[in-house]
Amino acid sequence: xxxxxxxxxxxxxxxxxxxxxxxxxxxxxxxxxxxxxxxxxxxxxxxxxxxxxxxxxxxxxxxxxxxxxxxxxxxxxxxxxxxxxxxxxxxxxxxxxxxxxxxxxxxxxxxxxxxxxxxxxxxxxxxxxxxxxxxxxxxxxxxxxxxxxxxxxxxxxxxxxxxxxxxxxxxxxxxxxxxxxxxxxxxxxxxxxxxxxxxxxxxxxxxxxxxxxxxxxxxxxxxxxxxxxxxxxxxxxxxxxxxxxxxxxxxxxxxxxxxxxxxxxxxxxxxxxxxxxxxxxxxxxxxxxxxxxxxxxxxxxxxxxxxxxxxxxxxxxxxxxxxxxxxxxxxxxxxxxxxxxxxxxxxxxxxxxxxxxxxxxxxxxxxxxxxxxxxxxxxxxxxxxxxxxxxxxxxxxxxxxxxxxxxxxxxxxxxxxxxxxxxxxxxxxxxxxxxxxxxxxxxxxxxxxxxxxxxxxxxxxxx
Amino acid sequence: xxxxxxxxxxxxxxxxxxxxxxxxxxxxxxxxxxxxxxxxxxxxxxxxxxxxxxxxxxxxxxxxxxxxxxxxxxxxxxxxxxxxxxxxxxxxxxxxxxxxxxxxxxxxxxxxxxxxxxxxxxxxxxxxxxxxxxxxxxxxxxxxxxxxxxxxxxxxxxxxxxxxxxxxxxxxxxxxxxxxxxxxxxxxxxxxxxxxxxxxxxxxxxxxxxxxxxxxxxxxxxxxxxxxxxxxxxxxxxxxxxxxxxxxxxxxxxxxxxxxxxxxxxxxxxxxxxxxxxxxxxxxxxxxxxxxxxxxxxxxxxxxxxxxxxxxxxxxxxxxxxxxxxxxxxxxxxxxxxxxxxxxxxxxxxxxxxxxxxxxxxxxxxxxxxxxxxxxxxxxxxxxxxxxxxxxxxxxxxxxxxxxxxxxxxxxxxxxxxxxxxxxxxxxxxxxxxxxxxxxxxxxxxxxxxxxxxxxxxxxxxx
Numbered sequence: 001x002x003x004x005x006x007x008x009x010x011x012x013x014x015x016x017x018x019x020x021x022x023x024x025x026x027x028x029x030x031x032x033x034x035x036x037x038x039x040x041x042x043x044x045x046x047x048x049x050x051x052x053x054x055x056x057x058x059x060x061x062x063x064x065x066x067x068x069x070x071x072x073x074x075x076x077x078x079x080x081x082x083x084x085x086x087x088x089x090x091x092x093x094x095x096x097x098x099x100x101x102x103x104x105x106x107x108x109x110x111x112x113x114x115x116x117x118x119x120x121x122x123x124x125x126x127x128x129x130x131x132x133x134x135x136x137x138x139x140x141x142x143x144x145x146x147x148x149x150x151x152x153x154x155x156x157x158x159x160x161x162x163x164x165x166x167x168x169x170x171x172x173x174x175x176x177x178x179x180x181x182x183x184x185x186x187x188x189x190x191x192x193x194x195x196x197x198x199x200x201x202x203x204x205x206x207x208x209x210x211x212x213x214x215x216x217x218x219x220x221x222x223x224x225x226x227x228x229x230x231x232x233x234x235x236x237x238x239x240x241x242x243x244x245x246x247x248x249x250x251x252x253x254x255x256x257x258x259x260x261x262x263x264x265x266x267x268x269x270x271x272x273x274x275x276x277x278x279x280x281x282x283x284x285x286x287x288x289x290x291x292x293x294x295x296x297x298x299x300x301x302x303x304x305x306x307x308x309x310x311x312x313x314x315x316x317x318x319x320x321x322x323x324x325x326x327x328x329x330x331x332x333x334x335x336x337x338x339x340x341x342x343x344x345x346x347x348x349x350x351x352x353x354x355x356x357x358x359x360x361x362x363x364x365x366x367x368x369x370x371x372x373x374x375x376x377x378x379x380x381x382x383x384x385x386x387x388x389x390x391x392x393x394x395x396x397x398x399x400x401x402x403x404x405x406x407x408x409x410x411x412x413x414x415x416x417x418x419x420x421x422x423x424x425x426x427x428x429x430x431x432x433x434x435x436x437x438x439x440x441x442x443x444x445x446x447x448x449x450x451x452x453x454x455x456x457x458x459x460x461x462x463x
Numbered sequence: 464x465x466x467x468x469x470x471x472x473x474x475x476x477x478x479x480x481x482x483x484x485x486x487x488x489x490x491x492x493x494x495x496x497x498x499x500x501x502x503x504x505x506x507x508x509x510x511x512x513x514x515x516x517x518x519x520x521x522x523x524x525x526x527x528x529x530x531x532x533x534x535x536x537x538x539x540x541x542x543x544x545x546x547x548x549x550x551x552x553x554x555x556x557x558x559x560x561x562x563x564x565x566x567x568x569x570x571x572x573x574x575x576x577x578x579x580x581x582x583x584x585x586x587x588x589x590x591x592x593x594x595x596x597x598x599x600x601x602x603x604x605x606x607x608x609x610x611x612x613x614x615x616x617x618x619x620x621x622x623x624x625x626x627x628x629x630x631x632x633x634x635x636x637x638x639x640x641x642x643x644x645x646x647x648x649x650x651x652x653x654x655x656x657x658x659x660x661x662x663x664x665x666x667x668x669x670x671x672x673x674x675x676x677x678x679x680x681x682x683x684x685x686x687x688x689x690x691x692x693x694x695x696x697x698x699x700x701x702x703x704x705x706x707x708x709x710x711x712x713x714x715x716x717x718x719x720x721x722x723x724x725x726x727x728x729x730x731x732x733x734x735x736x737x738x739x740x741x742x743x744x745x746x747x748x749x750x751x752x753x754x755x756x757x758x759x760x761x762x763x764x765x766x767x768x769x770x771x772x773x774x775x776x777x778x779x780x781x782x783x784x785x786x787x788x789x790x791x792x793x794x795x796x797x798x799x800x801x802x803x804x805x806x807x808x809x810x811x812x813x814x815x816x817x818x819x820x821x822x823x824x825x826x827x828x829x830x831x832x833x834x835x836x837x838x839x840x841x842x843x844x845x846x847x848x849x850x851x852x853x854x855x856x857x858x859x860x861x862x863x864x865x866x867x868x869x870x871x872x873x874x875x876x877x878x879x880x881x882x883x884x885x886x887x888x889x890x891x892x893x894x895x896x897x898x899x900x901x902x903x904x905x906x907x908x909x910x911x912x913x914x915x916x917x918x919x920x921x922x923x924x925x926x
Contacts, residue, residue: 112789278787285781292773299770307762310755318748322894324741326575327887335898424790431785432923435798439920446913450906457902460895 086373087176089381089412092250093405094397103247105216107258107418112425114260114417116215123218125149125227127205130197143197145204149212149227156229163204165239169222170211172248176377177256177415178216179370179423181363183207206363213426221245250377258414265385265406268413272378275420279371286361286368293358297350305347312339331459338456342449353441360434364427378416385409549836550639552844552875555713556868557860566710568679570721570881575888577723577880579678586675588612588690590668593660606660608667612675612690619692626667628702632685633674635711639840640719640878641679642833642886644826646670669826676889684708713840721877728848728869731876735841738883742834749824749831756821760813771806775799794922801919805912816904823897827890841879848872 106117129146148155163183170180184203211217222245225238247255263271315336322329388402397405569580592609611618626646633643647666674680685708688701710718726734778799785792851865860868 278784281784281787282781285777285784289777289781292770292777296770296774299766303762304767307755307759311759314748314752314755318745318752318894321741321744321748322890324744325887327891329891332894332898335902424788427785428790428792431781431795435795436920436923439798439916439923443913443916443920446909446916450909450913453902453906453909457899457906460899460902 086376086380087250089176089250089253089377090384092253092412093381093384093408094401095251095254095408096404097254103255105252105256105415107256107260107414109260110421112421114258114414115421116418118215119218121151123149123151123212123227125208125212127201127208130201145201147208147227152228154228156227158226160200160204162226163207166222166226169242169245170217170220173220173222173245174217174252175370175374176250177252177374177412178214178419179367179374180217181207181210181366181370202359203363206359210363210367210426214422253408253412253415256411256415258411258418260414262407263410263413265382265409268378268385268409269382271413271417272375272382275371275416276375276379278420279368279375283365283368283371286364290358290361290365293354293361297354297358300350300354301347305343308339308343308346312336312341312343315339334459335456338452341452345445345449345452349441349445353438353445357434357438360430364430367423374419375416378412381409381412549839549843550713552639552713552716552840553847555716555875556844556847556871557864558714558717558871559867560717566718568715568719568878570719570723570877572723573884575884577721577877578884579881581678582681584614586612586614586681586690588671588675590664590671593664608664610671610690615691617691619690621689623663623667625689626670629685629689632705632708633680633683636683636685636708637680637715638833638837639713640715640837640875641677641882642830642837643680644670644673644829644833665822666826669822673826673830673889677885716871716875716878719874719878721874721881723877725870726873726876728845728872731841731848731872732845734876734880735838735845738834738879739838739842741883742831742838746828746831746834749827753821753824753828756817756824760817760821763813763817764810768806768810771802771809775802775804775806778802797922798919801915804915808908808912808915812904812908816901816908820897820901823893827893830886837882838879841875844872844875 107114108117109115126148127145128148131144131146132141133144134141142159142161144157144159146155147158160183167180167183174180184200184207211223217223221238222242225235225242229235229238313336316333317336319329319332319336322332385402385405388397388405391397392399392402570577571580572578589611590608591611593606594609595604596607597604605622605624607620607622609618609620623646630643630646637643647663647670674686680686684701685705688698688705692698692701776799779796780799782792782795782799785795848868851860851868854860855862855865
């Protein structure tokens with residue numbers, strides 16, 4: 001029994017001018033462009049609409065048809081109504097064998113504590129060149145992106161649905177141990193198709209880079225397939241293999257091999273509490289920053305721009321009046337124009353700096369939103385191990401079983417610690433880069449305004 | 464029959480926590496502090512509550528009593544219900560004689576057109592050191608200001624009511640030819656007594672400087688008395704003399720002596736149209752600037768300050784969360800503090816620059832508000848002269864009378880032209896100084912923010 005984390009469109013509720021209100025299986029509602037739905041659902045290119053979900057191998061979920069303006073759409077329905085339940089770690093906790101060879105995920109003692117094995121060269125890729133393609137004599141259209149990994153420098157093409165397939169595989173395989181952030185599907189901000197495509201590409205880039213940066217994910221067969229497949233045949237074979245992978249869900253922990261002394265359950269619980277607290281607090285802070293950033297964006301592009309335009313206009317009008325006298329002068333008019341320029345600088349600034357701040361924090365909001373589920377698996381394991389003494393007394397498990405459970409819980413904790421250390425290292429890098437960029441742009445912004453005002457002032461001091 | 468321009472408190476409508484809603488004789492309503500009313504009306508220091516109004520010599524206007532929280536107040540009522548009618552220039556238009564000697568107000572051909580005779584040294588004064596005094600065992604209190612003219616460098620003391628007396632004399636004597644701006648009585652912005660006194664002193668300073676800068680007013684006996692009286696006796700004698708002055712109202716024109724060729728009525732009308740248009744347009748522009756300045760002030764001290772504080776707080780909160788991890792850092796906290804400092808800079812800025820912009824424009828709004836009345840006297844004269852041909856035909860006036868009327872109209876026009884040229888010269892000086900000051904402060908403001916952000920940025924780039 002596996003646990004499926006992923007979100008997908010469950011219902012199409014309303015059509016509004018090419019925009020579709022969609023609800024995911026968590027009940028979150030958002031607007032997505034119709035084209036996107038169309039594309040997302042258009043899976044006729046590989047001849048089958050069945051997607052395997054780990055070991056369950058269920059064939060063909062429900063499909064739903066509704067007449068759209070341009071096409072008929074098929075939307076997958078959630079095949080696992082109980083998916084939001086925490087997966088049961090019991091199966092793993094009693095597992096004695098550990099995966100061997102290539103499948104092993106070692107954890108080492110790093111300077112900052114337990115760490116994953118990092119590759120010599122960090123994988124990365126460039127997502128670029130979105131191209132619109134169409135099929136069925138133009139009835140169905142889709143966007144194809146070019147993804148070029150730094151390892152091969154050879155581009156591969158993928159549609160959004162392939163990203164989504166990758167996401168599903170990663171969730172199945174890793175989500176019990178690693179938070180796998182959602183794809184940028186519901187965060188639609190652009191109103192026009194071009195803007196939307198650009199925004200989605202930027203976010204797919206961010207998502208892909210984050211996956212590539214992860215030492216465990218970057219090394220996974222499924223990501224390697226996604227980035228390196230050479231032809232359709234290799235892609236399809238690889239897909240089928242990945243869909244049949246059995247080391248998914250809580251079983252991932254049996255591939256983890258910490259080369260470190262076993263932790264007792266008390267230490268494990270302490271770590272769990274700490275990470276749980278940290279991720280919840282950071283989630284709140286990130287949301288606070290996003291909220292005030294959103295307000296600031298609206299003020300800059302709305303009332304502030306308007307106000308600086310009005311100030312500029314008022315100076316220019318006064319200047320016009322002065323120029324009807326026998327003493328004309330262009331100084332005040334120039335000041336007015338300067339304030340009109342400032343109005344445009346103020347309105348244009350959020351796109352220059354706040355955009356990146358919002359995007360980064362949105363990404364972290366998504367990532368932090370995955371932690372409660374990942375952490376819940378650990379909590380369930382901690383609770384199971386707490387029951388162990390009682391189970392021994394009841395003769396339900398042996399002393400040896402209890403020891404295995406504790407050892408496995410220690411392994412889970414090391415996985416969480418390695419993951420948190422990875423998270424912190426990324427977090428430090430990302431926020432340093434973000435704040436540096438943001439402050440640089442803010443400095444430029446205020447300096448540009450000061451420069452403009454100095455020029456306007458120059459006209460008065462030369463009199 | 465004279466025309467009284469001045470405004471004074473006509474009714475006390477409401478008491479609100481020490482603030483009084485007052486309506487002047489024009490129907491304008493505003494809040495003034497109770498103390499101010501008390502002071503304004505407290506005229507017991509010269510033993511009589513009668514004030515003469517030019518030639519009318521009416522004794523004791525109506526007084527009104529209303530129980531206040533602290534004292535009984537006597538408020539003068541308007542003695543001239545028809546005061547808002549345009550004074551009739553007919554008396555002057557048919558006047559043949561011209562004042563001689565010291566009373567003569569010459570007009571010369573300057574570079575920019577007709578100009579008043581400017582004194583060698585420009586008169587100015589410093590209004591300072593407001594002191595609270597009290598009388599009748601503390602039952603009545605008042606504020607006394609020290610006024611030091613640059614000519615004698617010897618301070619004299621005056622209460623607000625003395626300024627008001629001066630204002631009344633200047634209106635009586637000059638308002639048909641020169642716009643006499645109202646005293647800063649109704650423009651109450653400070654909420655606390657100290658702030659109110661400071662603000663009123665600043666505005667009295669502005670008003671006095673404007674009177675001193677005026678070549679006609681600065682030379683008037685009444686202003687000289689106000690600034691130079693040596694003792695109570697000199698002051699009281701001077702007051703009585705000024706109140707009995709007969710060269711007031713439209714008669715002022717008979718003291719004006721333009722040493723320039725006579726203008727025909729067509730030229731006079733053209734000038735009138737031009738000035739009428741200009742002052743109306745400038746009045747509108749000044750009001751527009753005041754309106755947007757007011758909005759901007761409110762935004763800076765309200766929502767913008769709040770927003771920058773929130774941004775600062777959001778960064779600091781995120782920093783606190785980061786510091787609960789094993790990787791503490793003070794960088795983000797410093798950035799947060801920087802944005803909190805920016806919040807205070809933003810909220811404090813209007814007092815530094817917008818204040819002066821608002822004060823200057825408020826002064827000009829007051830001044831421009833006097834022009835319609837001054838200009839209306841000219842319009843009435845133009846209309847009278849237009850009737851002259853008809854009156855000659857009807858044998859109501861002689862050809863010679865008509866010529867006198869035209870000559871006198873020309874004199875009135877020269878007075879208006881000299882006054883407008885004086886206005887423009889002040890206007891150019893005031894707005895250049897204002898804009899220079901405003902832009903300097905704005906440059907400093909944006910540079911200070913850029914500096915602060917650079918410091919915050921420095922913490923990231925040194926990592």
